[in-house]
Amino acid sequence: MAREKIQIKKIANATARQVTFSKRRRGLFKKAEELSVLCDADVGLIIFSSTGKLFEYSSSREKGVPVPKRYYYIIGLQNEL
Structure with missing residues (x-):
């Protein structure tokens, strides 16, 4: 028996x-x-969050350069091309 789909809308x-x-x-x-x-x-x-609080996860914290820094580095290189 399949679950009923819920309507996606803002919770009041x-x-x-x-x-x-x-x-x-x-x-x-x-x-x-x-x-x-x-x-x-x-x-x-x-x-x-809706209050502006930041939550973050990075799988590479222990490995060296965090993912967001790598992302900005790659985006910066692509924008220069």
Whole structure:
């Protein structure tokens, strides 16, 4: 038996919206970590909450240059071409 699809829309209740954001953020970070481990990929994830708070994940923190710095370096090189 298939689950019923939910309609994607803004959650009106601020508390429920924050709880949902926190749960989904944790799930997204877990998926990013799994992708990094399973596929040996460098993964970077940046999320801003509705209040402007920054949340970030980088799989390469221990390996040297963080993913965001690598991203900006590559984008900068491409813009010069």
